[in-house]
Amino acid sequence: MRTHLRRAVLAATSVVLICTMAACGEAGGGDDDGGGEDGGGESGGTIGLLLPEDRTTRYESFDRPYIEAKIEELCPDCEVQYANASEDVNAQKQQFDAMLTEGVDAIILDAVDATATASWVEEAAAEDVPVVAYDRLAHGPISGYVSYDNVRVGQLQGESLLAALGDGAEGSRVVMINGSPTDPNAAQFKEGALSVLDGTAEIVFDQDIPGWQAPDAGQKMTDAIEALGDDGFDAVYVGNDGMAAAVVTALQSAGITDVPVGGQDAELAGLQRIVAGQQAFTIYKALRQEADTAAEMAVALIRGDELGDLAPDTVDSETDDGIPARLYEPVAVTVDNILDTVIADDVYTVDQICTDEYADACAEAGLS
Known part of the structure; x- marks a missing residue:
């Protein structure tokens, strides 16, 4: 020493x-x-x-x-x-x-x-x-670096967003709310997502959020709604779950409830939104x-x-x-595999996810 x-x-x-x-x-x-x-x-x-x-x-x-x-x-x-x-x-x-x-x-x-x-x-x-x-x-x-394959994270986000759109994926219009420009991971997430979305979906609004600030993400979603109209987009790519919470709030405030929203980080609140049908997926690392x-x-x-x-x-x-x-290697999480991922790995328990507010949704999803 x-x-x-x-x-x-x-x-x-x-x-x-x-x-x-x-x-x-x-x-x-x-x-x-x-x-x-x-x-x-x-x-x-x-x-x-x-x-x-x-x-x-x-x-x-x-x-x-x-x-x-x-x-x-x-x-x-x-x-x-x-x-x-x-x-x-x-x-x-x-x-x-x-x-x-x-x-x-x-x-x-x-x-x-x-x-x-x-x-x-x-x-x-x-x-x-x-x-x-x-x-x-x-x-x-x-001297050494440990992380996840961040381009792959973005690819999973893009793939999951298209899967959530189903038959409507071809020609769909996507709003992108990206992470911080000072975080190199955010650029790789976006790179991976675009590698999947390009040729299938059209990016109609694209905004980076300095510092991953959730309130700013919510405001940019509101700006997108005002610029594009309530029916001017079909899905929202969001860099992480924290920003996705604000995006979902902005959508709900505008009366929009049928647009898939994706996130990342498998945060507890994000998993609860997935169970409740407010968020389509997250990425678990x-x-x-x-x-x-x-x-x-x-x-x-x-x-x-x-x-x-x-x-x-x-x-x-x-x-x-x-x-x-x-x-x-990251993993995409939807309502169908929460049990096999974050719960199986003891990140969160069923009780933590399935509070009283989400009890009915959890029962429907087979988590109760």
Whole structure:
């Protein structure tokens, strides 16, 4: 492990930027009892975890606890320093810098703006701190990357939207409400969707939503309705479930209830809308395997190990080529396979989905 002489001097100035163990419940075995031996009999280290926002359900409820738990399992003597940027790229830059100052041995980074990180990652590399890009491929000399096949996510969104249209798919008119232009995944989702929709459907309204902001998505849906008319479109492609909620609300406010709407992320509210017939589908990405792999990569890197089977693929970013990567396969979820996907994987239970409000719809869908 590296020795950082500045750690004690600058710890007080960086505490406002980094969650302490007491405030944020750091994972790891940094207590005096030593936490026991890890699987490889190696000493511990400090791993920084930087997530982009806390508005979407997944990050605080799933990604963070999964990553922390896996690091603790693999390396009981490791500590985790955690910070969430709340969609503020400047705040994330300060958090990243503070982690380097604190002397972390590796960083897991889910970037707010993947195009802004090249100099950050270069600085980390100069200090021998490997950076694992999580979910979004950040710019710079990344040591490892784990995500889903994001073009495939978009293809599944396009295929599912056409399937929801059925016999009306040919010549259909689609409104596209895409994700943030600073998130490289959003561009890949759109690329995949268009590869399926082109030649079958016509895109009649196309809008990116900075920061994946649901209220903005709802407003753009209202703008589309005003521009196109109530019968000027046949389906709505939406980048994720959070924005889909606002899109559905905008449609309902306009009295439109027969237009298929798609999403992504398999959020609880999205699954409930699917059961209720308000949303046609979502895309499920099993977050535990993604989080586990990120933790495994970080622990391997601080031990000086090769990623090997953890990264069987390679990807290229706009700044670097041949980045070791692991890309998992997403799954489309409709009312017909909720039991076999998110429920079978213990992401949500039937009771969580089938609250009183959705009891009748769940019974009809065979979920009660």
